[in-house]
Amino acid sequence: MSQTIRQPQQERSIEKKNKIVKAGYELFSEVGYYATNTAQIAKRAGVSTGIVYGYFKDKRDILLEVLSIYVERAFSPVLDLMDSLVAPIDYPALAKQVLAKAIAIHGQNANIHEALHSMSHSDAQVNAKFIELEDAITLQIAGKLASLGVNSPNLNERIHFAMDIVQSFSHEFIFDHHTYIDYAAMREIVESMLVSLFE
Numbered sequence: 001m002s003q004t005i006r007q008p009q010q011e012r013s014i015e016k017k018n019k020i021v022k023a024g025y026e027l028f029s030e031v032g033y034y035a036t037n038t039a040q041i042a043k044r045a046g047v048s049t050g051i052v053y054g055y056f057k058d059k060r061d062i063l064l065e066v067l068s069i070y071v072e073r074a075f076s077p078v079l080d081l082m083d084s085l086v087a088p089i090d091y092p093a094l095a096k097q098v099l100a101k102a103i104a105i106h107g108q109n110a111n112i113h114e115a116l117h118s119m120s121h122s123d124a125q126v127n128a129k130f131i132e133l134e135d136a137i138t139l140q141i142a143g144k145l146a147s148l149g150v151n152s153p154n155l156n157e158r159i160h161f162a163m164d165i166v167q168s169f170s171h172e173f174i175f176d177h178h179t180y181i182d183y184a185a186m187r188e189i190v191e192s193m194l195v196s197l198f199e
Contacts, residue, residue, distance in 0.1 A: 017055045019045040024062040025069060029111040033063060033119060043132040063119075066128060070112055071133050077101045082141050095194040099166060099187065106170040114175070138163065150198065158197045164192055 023044035025038040038059050042049045056062050078101050085094070106113060120127040138159050145155060152158055169190045173183060 016047055020052055025066045028066055030117050032115050067129050068115055070116055074105050074109055080145050091195045091199045095191040102166045102170045103173050106174045109182045110174055152198055162197050164193055
């Protein structure tokens with residue numbers, strides 16, 4: 001017999017589902033995806049395991065909901081910053097702001113970030129979600145810059161490369177902590193690279 005998954009309509013049901021997702025987010029952040037089970041999620045959410053299975057097929061189904069929330073939390077601040085841009089663009093100031101926001105976001109979401117990114121290498125659907133996200137962000141930023149008169153050749157490629165640079169430095173800054181790296185100097189180099197891509 002196939003499992004019937006409910007789509008909550010009433011406020012109370014929606015609240016229960018949201019509590020389950022929030023509990024999953026917290027537990028995946030604290031102990032990782034593989035060390036978490038649905039019974040733990042149910043307990044954290046204050047519902048029965050049966051209620052969890054009423055809304056989700058399995059733990060992975062919860063993970064995909066968590067991933068959507070993570071994506072929203074992680075990328076909204078940068079997209080909001082881009083949306084607020086007006087011409088002429090002050091690229092050095094923008095590079096500093098984008099890098100500062102990316103570092104803050106990685107710091108605030110460090111545990112869930114690591115849990116989800118580690119899964120992107122082994123779970124095709126998680127990886128597809130991240131690629132879908134990268135595509136959407138690249139095109140949204142490209143559209144915004146084009147609307148402000150930016151006509152750099154290969155704009156999509158420049159934006160995608162800039163995102164890779166920002167992501168890489170944020171990882172380095174938050175997670176790696178190499179003792180031989182002067183992070184203030186590296187940050188200036190990264191900001192200069194970002195500016196050179198668009199100025």
